[in-house]
Amino acid sequence: MNSRVIAVMSTQWGLVTRAQAISAGMSREQIDRLVRTGTWVAVRRGVYGERAYVDSLTTHAEQRMLADRAASLRVRDPHLLSHHSAAYPLELPVLREPEPTSHLTHPGLVGTHRRHGIAHHLAPYPPEQTCRVGGMPMLGLARTALDIAREHGYLHGLVAVDSAMRMGVTRTELLAVARQMYCWPHSTVIADVIASASPDTDSxxxxxxxxxxxxxxxxxxxxxxxxxxxxxxxxxxxxxxxxxxxxxxxxxxxxxxxxxxxxxxxxxxxxxxxxxxxxxxxxxxxxxxxxxxxxxxxxxxxxxxxxxxxxxxxxxxxxxxxxxxxxxRPRGPRPRPRLHRPGYRLMGWDRWAA
Known part of the structure; x- marks a missing residue:
């Protein structure tokens, strides 16, 4: 690898696309040789990472974040990470998906189609519902928790919303997001989830x-x-x-x-x-x-x-x-316990940079 390829990978969680590597001065033969010898591994078709780095990502969350970032690099249309793909970098504790999927939300009319392991969600998102983590745009905590409820049902949604409230999201914020989803697919579960959610659970x-x-x-x-x-x-x-x-x-x-x-x-x-x-x-x-x-x-x-x-x-x-x-009974409120962050290091970036 030359320094320009390393620079690209440093901004993309240790990943580079084939087109980016060629633009940075590598030949097709060099890329194929790196893959053939095992120095690079294809995280997704046309998206590569160093094998030592990819193999070091041992937790489910780290592996999903890398797969989701690779999926995002393959999609040219404007989009943000959403659903479970946003939950992990946001450090939002959630139940695992039955079938791990990369979730991308595009601006447009409401609807979803799936292709090659990526769920493409069409839905509007106002600026106040978005944020950036590790350089990647994604939907924020309240929107992500409610999207998970619509995608996977009451129990997955209850876990996600409880977690979001534990991290500071208010019921008022959740209701504001829910009002924008009143006619979206599977939105009826949202009211039950918000009514049942509690910020007092610790896990x-x-x-x-x-x-x-x-x-x-x-x-x-x-x-x-x-x-x-x-x-x-x-x-x-x-x-x-x-x-x-x-x-x-x-x-x-x-x-x-x-x-x-x-x-x-x-x-x-x-x-x-x-x-x-x-x-x-x-x-x-x-x-x-x-x-x-x-x-x-x-x-x-x-x-x-x-x-x-x-x-x-x-x-x-x-x-x-x-x-x-x-x-x-104690007279005052319960002291809030210290939040325990996930056991993974965000994006695994420090492993790649080292």
């Missing part, structure tokens, strides 16, 4: 847990139920009657270098969690601990059955009213 797992507990049919659970006594304050993920539901993600006991956010050894984290649960159960509350397999995937029905069984057992033991807990 995808908590959003899924809240939806599952609601499906038990005994009312809407209270999010972030607090208790304070003896100089200690504890916040629980969900409360339904006298049953507490806590979502346990593995990241709680993994160190940051392992993709988690534990700042202490796992044994200390688990011992602290035991003390926390003892404190909660001391108020005659049941505690149901839930993991990812209970709220997503083939184990959901089994998880729901266990949650229902534990809820009914707690009702039989302690009843459902919590009036006796009023003196132990």
């Amino acid at each position: 995808i797992g908590e959003t899924l847990l809240r939806d599952l507990v609601e499906s038990l049919g005994f009312g809407v659970p209270e999010v972030q139920f607090g208790l304070t006594a003896d100089g200690r304050t504890v916040w629980c993920d969900l409360r339904l009657g006298r049953q507490i539901y806590e979502f346990d993600g593995k990241v709680k006991i993994l160190a940051p270098v392992e993709g988690g956010y534990a700042e202490r050894p796992p044994t200390e984290v688990l011992w602290s969690e035991k003390g926390r649960q003892d404190f909660v159960t001391g108020f005659k509350l049941g505690v149901c601990r839930v993991a990812w397999a209970d709220v997503w995937g083939p184990g959901v029905e089994q998880g729901r059955s266990r949650m229902l069984r534990e809820y009914l057992a707690t009702c039989e033991r302690f009843g459902t009213g919590v009036a006796d807990l009023a003196p132990y």
Whole structure:
């Protein structure tokens, strides 16, 4: 590679098109040789990256961002990244698509067509709904979350909107975007998602847990139920009657270098969690601990059955009213926890530049 090709790649997340490489002084034979020897790899037809860099992108989000950027380079018409293709660079926590697709939104009348693994969405987007990340234009948080709801339905949308609100998007902003979509395909789900969304959930797992507990049919659970006594304050993920539901993600006991956010050894984290649960159960509350397999995937029905069984057992033991807990409720709002950014480095750019 010559310096001009490197300069082009440095502005495109480590990618270069065949036409750009030729314009920068490389011959077709040089490009073919780099691909044939494995120095370059075709991320998409006519779009190349260095194999060492491409192979270093090991997370789903990094691989999707590279594929989406490559797709964007192949499309000449004006467009922005949207849907899941915007969610990853925006660092918006979302559920994975059943079939990973590159999503590009073009200005025009509403409609979608798919070709060669790219979903081309035709839809208007006012300037206030757009932004730039890593030099790439894309739709912003509120629009992206609602687009995902229209594309994949209620649960995917609820996760995306909860995540957006956790990152600072207001319900007012969501409603403003929704008003522009009132007659768009699959827009009816948006009202349900916005009405059900909560900025108080701290993760995808908590959003899924809240939806599952609601499906038990005994009312809407209270999010972030607090208790304070003896100089200690504890916040629980969900409360339904006298049953507490806590979502346990593995990241709680993994160190940051392992993709988690534990700042202490796992044994200390688990011992602290035991003390926390003892404190909660001391108020005659049941505690149901839930993991990812209970709220997503083939184990959901089994998880729901266990949650229902534990809820009914707690009702039989302690009843459902919590009036006796009023003196132990925290007076102020819950301190907002520090947002945990995704485990990938944005765009993988620092890996390529290094």
